[in-house]
Amino acid sequence: MKRLLGLDVGDRTIGVAVSDPLGLTAQGIKTIRRTGIKNDLKEMLNIIEEKSVSKVVIGLPKNMNNTLGPQGEKVKKFAEKLKSKIDIEIVYQDERLSTVSATRTLIEADVSRKKRKDVVDKLAAIYILQTYLDTIRGKGE
Numbered sequence: 001m002k003r004l005l006g007l008d009v010g011d012r013t014i015g016v017a018v019s020d021p022l023g024l025t026a027q028g029i030k031t032i033r034r035t036g037i038k039n040d041l042k043e044m045l046n047i048i049e050e051k052s053v054s055k056v057v058i059g060l061p062k063n064m065n066n067t068l069g070p071q072g073e074k075v076k077k078f079a080e081k082l083k084s085k086i087d088i089e090i091v092y093q094d095e096r097l098s099t100v101s102a103t104r105t106l107i108e109a110d111v112s113r114k115k116r117k118d119v120v121d122k123l124a125a126i127y128i129l130q131t132y133l134d135t136i137r138g139k140g141e
Contacts, residue, residue: 009058011071011074055088
């Protein structure tokens with residue numbers, strides 16, 4: 001079985017998580033420092049190939065009233081550019097509060113502010129992907 005890739009796309013970084021081959025759990029693999037769309041896409045393509053990814057789950061930041069704000073539009077543009085380079089499905093997962101939840105978890109674990117900054121995006125990607133995995137498993141898909 002192929003893996004799913006979870007992404008938390010930000011302006012400066014992209015948190016990356018991947019599912020286990022059975023699609024039960026999400027593990028963080030890295031935080032990519034964004035250096036330009038060509039490099040970002042190249043890194044994504046490498047990960048997709050290396051991990052045998054069959055679907056990409058991208059966190060879509062929505063406003064609390066369910067509308068799409070400027071960051072949501074940026075994420076959709078990134079997803080469209082990625083879609084033009086790959087022939088696998090891309091789905092969106094509502095990511096409201098994923099970074100807040102990730103930060104809270106790290107604070108509760110007494111992780112220093114500097115270390116939190118380094119891992120919060122990867123942890124947010126884990127939340128995004130795990131939420132998606134739990135949702136599809138709950139539906140029996």
